[in-house]
Amino acid sequence: MSEVKGKTPTEYSASNIQVLEGLEAVRKRPAMYIGDVGIKGLHHLIWEVVDNSIDEALAGYCDTIYVTVHEDNSISVLDNGRGIPTDMHEKEKRSALEVVLTVLHAGGKFDKNTYKVSGGLHGVGVSCVNALSETLKATVYRDGKIFEQEYERGNPLYPVRIIGESEQRGTSIYFKPDKQIFTISEYNYETIASRLRELAFLNPGITIYLEDTREKDEKGETRKDKFLSEGGLREFVDYIDSTREKLIPEPIYIENDKGEIPVQVALSYNTSFSENLVSYVNNINTHEGGTHVAGFRRALTRTLKNYAEKSGLLEKVKIDISGDDFREGLTAVISVKVAEPQFEGQTKTKLGNSDAMGAVDQAVGEVLQYFLEEHPREAKTIVNKVILAAQARHAARKAREMVQRKNVLSGTGLPGKLADCSSTDPSISELYLVEGDSAGGSAKQGRDRMFQAILPLRGKILNVEKAQEHKIYENEEIKNIITALGVSFGTVDDDKALNLAKLRYHKIVIMTDADVDGSHIRTLILTFFFRYMKELIENGYVYIALPPLYLVKKGKEERYCWTEEERDAFVKELGGGKDDSVNVQRYKGLGEMNPEQLWSTTMDPARRSLKQVSIESAAEADHLFSMLMGDEVAPRRDFIEKNAKYARIDV
Incomplete structure (x- = not known):
């Protein structure tokens, strides 16, 4: 060594x-x-x-x-x-x-x-x-x-x-x-x-x-x-954006280590509709942001807006442009080093040091202003993206308002396909998002009506990775999910923020078939939650149901098995191989189970197996979702080929 x-x-x-x-x-x-x-x-x-x-x-x-x-x-x-x-x-x-x-x-x-x-x-x-x-x-x-x-x-x-x-x-x-x-x-x-x-x-x-x-x-x-990274944060941004179409050729890099708080930032723009901002303090991922993120956003909005106004690019724009619009399609990594960091927030991952805001604001403002003046072509591309984002935001707000207004006008506001539970206590209530009407029917009959609600989803929901926001709220299945959950959008600070005050269930369980289509539907739903309802995941409300893959029988003895290893072990235990009396049934779909089987294996809290969805690394999750659900085929193919032999996909 x-x-x-x-x-x-x-x-x-x-x-x-x-x-x-x-x-x-x-x-x-x-x-x-x-x-x-x-x-x-x-x-x-x-x-x-x-x-x-x-x-x-x-x-x-x-x-x-x-x-x-x-x-x-x-x-x-x-x-x-x-x-x-x-x-x-x-x-x-x-x-x-x-x-x-x-x-x-x-x-x-x-x-x-x-x-x-x-x-x-x-x-x-x-x-x-x-x-x-x-x-x-x-x-x-x-x-x-x-x-x-x-x-x-x-x-x-x-x-x-x-x-x-x-x-x-x-x-x-x-x-x-x-x-x-x-x-x-x-x-x-x-x-x-x-x-x-x-x-x-x-x-x-x-x-x-x-x-x-x-x-x-x-x-x-x-x-x-x-x-090993020689390029540091520049390479990090390129890695996160590797499956997206870039708007500017190279990430903008900002570094200032002259003051008490060294600052490093890399940022770039792409053609997607989501913002992806990842922040760190002393290598610790600050999931909840904090003063360093606030300083970055303040500098980005101020500097871009000043440039756009001075260069006359906003003269024909008739709508207001907000801070959100400057961050659509933005990928940024912020890293600061603080001698004595003060952490706050629910999970102690929010930076509270007030001097970090000024340090990041100053560093980003200076370098970004210089970049825009020295690179007018890239600057114009970014500002045009901002204008399109503002127009799309107005359309999306109207679409969200339509969904919420429809809920109010229709009395209960709940979708007709929802089989609700009788409990009104969110802390014990569960919503199962079930693939297909057939499985939905079994789930409705097999559930405990007191605390379990069932919402069948017909087919695959919209791939939000490729859609503008206002199109998302026009999708019937997504509208049903939003209205069933009882959530609304918009707070005083952010008209896109998810408001959980009226959330009706604290367990949202995605229950799909154990086949390729089922995996795809699950990933589509998770992509929607990650992009537009991340707070549900961060609060620990989202789960994946794990139905058994096999039913192994011999005479009166039977056992459900969730893995091939479990199946092989039980077949061996029953003396499999010596005779053909061991019967192995492979479940391909939830609809193959009758209501009693579905309850006992997948819905009964005493016996079921649920996997809670969490976000360990926002950067890695963003990269994974954009790669799996985006336009680029080659990275997706490489990922599947590389991971197929390990055959365990954990979200």
Whole structure:
């Protein structure tokens, strides 16, 4: 492993490690520290360890990181940084390595001389990973020696020891998540790859290797990826927009590191009808935006509007142009580094530092104004896009108002095809969006009428990725979904924002056939929700029903199976292969099940299997939806060919 060129690894020792808090509570209340004990929390363990390596890179001491998923779903992360200090900690009277791994919030990040900016500041450090792991092994390559310490559920098995000599430099953390803590133990490759790709774009020049030893192809090769970006945010914008038609040849890049808050922004325009803005603070994805996003939007609107008015491009436009219009077809990535970030919002992913707004506003305003004056052709293209967006927005507002007015005029305002539930309490009410009238009929008969409502959808809803907004609200199936949900559009600040005040169901379940058409319909509905009702997903209201794929029978014994592995295991259990008395029925459509079967397998809360839809990475989700549902065929074909052998699609 190569040493990073540049800085001499000095001024980082036990004296830099400050202790803030003990570790006792982590195992008792893990969700307080990592969010939850499900799939998100499981992956959060990797982010905490990788964050340490990225912080070494930000400080200039590391340029290579290796992440490996082992066959038993244990993880190892190796970097070529300075290595966690191993000398005695003066206050704690034990090795600094043990302090870092056993005391919550202990680390160099709280010492401003060690790390000026840290990505892991909103996290809880590798000690939390240690507390929630069955086993953890730390190996440090430092000062010509190899140091090692192992732990069980946060407790050291022996003091830090020297096990050899090496000129290598860096830290290796191996851990296995504790099954006593986590409800899910299997890592998702795509989730890990997405985050590492993001980190490579945000930190150009760092090479991150990912290997998954759990899966091998026909040649016996493990699944591998290498993430390295030289172009940083420019490449990030190009990646997000890779399946869209560009309006300007290259992304506009803005960088200002002169002030207290370094700012990096890349932005571009495309022919789509949606805005895609992704923001980060110290490599942390700020899903809810914040002051840095507000500063960007303010500068973009002001600068573009001033240019458009000065150049006379708005003289013949008879309608008002709003801030939204300047962002249609915009793709932008904002990254700021803040020494002491203040996070707020529902999920603590909204930046609250007021000085970030001014820093981003000034940086974007200056560079964008210069760009528009120096590139009149591109500037005119952008302004023309803005004018078209304003005209489309007016048409869309009228279409939304028509949908809402129709609801009011028709009394209940509910679609005729909706079989509603008797409960009026949204917190226990569920709406099933069901593919086809046949399955809709079975679902209506099989459901619990008290809290389950059924809305059959005829055929495939409109592909919103290719349609202007006003056309979307004219689509019959989409109108039915909107009116059944009871939501409206428009707030004081934003006439496109979704208003959830009158949402009638807090579980919206997409229930489609387990075939290609069913997958397509599900993706169309998810695309609509992601583009126009993202708040439903962000609040955790959207689910996918998982009907069984097989019914395996032998005599009076029968079992529903959701996977091929389950099917094969039960067939073997019944003695399959010895005789032909085992009958395997493959369900292709929901309509093949009678109401009782549909209830017991797919709708009964006690036995059903639902997958909650979440947005781990907005940038990755945007790229995926535009690739799957957009005009470009080649990227879609590549994606299918690359992922077909893994045959697990998680949204």
